[in-house]
Amino acid sequence: MARKFVQLIIDKQVAQVILNRPEKYNALNFEMFRELDEVIGELKRDRKVHVVILSGSQGNFSSGLDVKSVSKSPIQAVKLLFKWLPGNANLAQRVSIGWRRLPMPVIAVLEGVCFGGGMQIALGADFRISAGDAKLSIMEAKWGLVPDMAGLVSLREVVSKDQALLLTMTAGVLSAQDALSKGLVTEVVDEPMVRALELAAILAKTSPDANAAIKMSINHSWNSSIRSLLSRESFSQIRLLLGKNRLIAAKRQTSEPDKVYKDRQARW
Template identity: 90%
Template sequence: MARKFIQLIIDKQVAHVILNRPEKCNALNFDMFRELDEVIREIKRDCSIHGVILSGSDGNFSSGLDVKSVINSPIQAVKLLFKWLPGNANLAQRVSIGWRRLPVPVIAVLDGVCFGGGMQIALGADFRIASRDAELSIMEAKWGLVPDMAGLVSLREVVSRDQALMLTMTAGVLSAQDALSKGLVTEVVDDPMARAVELAAVLAKTSPDANAAIKMSINNSWSSSIRSLLSRESISQIRLLVGKNRLIAAKRQTSEPDKAYKDRQARW
């Protein structure tokens, strides 16, 4: 499928998703939201994909929402925010929470600026690897808005309540090191893309079904009841025990260290 603003390149069972609007520092217009949503659904359907690396083109992740383009098209703004039920995710929210719902590890590579809507997208990733000169901000309050792209789902897990309030109310710009100290990013390195590729290779040594089960269990059980957590763990373990990749994982630890995993199970 031809896309104008989002590139999808699959290499060695890793999907590289690239925000590609460099002349605007990858600012998000309506078509980028739509294309990102399509890519997330495509990756979810492809059981041969075992990991995702999410990045921006030309040295920036994303400068956030292209406010002018959205304001100039009220119909697009409605399409972006519309939902049938309040508890459902609209298009703007799906491009953040959608990464959490994928049954594969998602690594965000944060170069340059990562502001507003870009930060909300990055928060949907499982890991955020930032360059030393990256700048990050939850910037919606600057425009008199509330962050409404589902990034709070992850934000409440990685920072304390008072820090979440400080970051969202002040719309302050953080250095990569400050973001690391607050928990907004996972690592700060000289070459975040090289580190992301390295991490994806390490994660690929684990069964894709085990990775899917671990991600689902941690995300869904992080704030749920103990009974729900115990139930989810038991159900996942049974599914893993009867799956082909569990046997392959055992062989990789003993007689066949290079034996390839099968595609992950379709439903997690």
């Protein structure tokens, strides 16, 4: 499917998703929101993809919402924010929380600027690999707004409550090292895309079903009761024990290190 603002490149088991509006520092217009949502849906259905790498084109992740573009059309603003029920995710929220809902690891490569809506999208990833000169900010308060793209789902898991308040209320711009010290990013390296590809290769050596089960279990159990956690672990383990990839994983550790995994189970 041809897309204008989001590129999807799948090479064997690794999918690369690239925000592609470089003349605007990959700012988010309505079409990019829609295309990101489509790509997330496509990846969720693709059982051959084991790892996703999310990045921005030409040295920037994203400067955030293109307010001027979206405000030109009230209909587009309504489509971004509309939801049937308050607890559902609207289009603006799905492009962040959607990465958490994918049954495979998602690695965000952060270069240049990662502001506002861009930071909300990055927070949806499982790992954030940042360049040393990247700048990051949860910037919505600067415009008199609350962060409303579901990034707070992840933010509450990676920073303390007072730091979350400080970051969101001040809309301060952080260096990569400051972001690392607060837990907003996973690693700071000289070549984040090289590191992301290395990490993707490592993750692809694990059973795709095991990765899916681990991600689902951790995300759903992080703040749930111990009883829910124990139940989810048992359910996942039974599914893994009955699956073909568990046997392949065992063979890869012993007699057949290059044996290829089967496609991921249909639902996780």
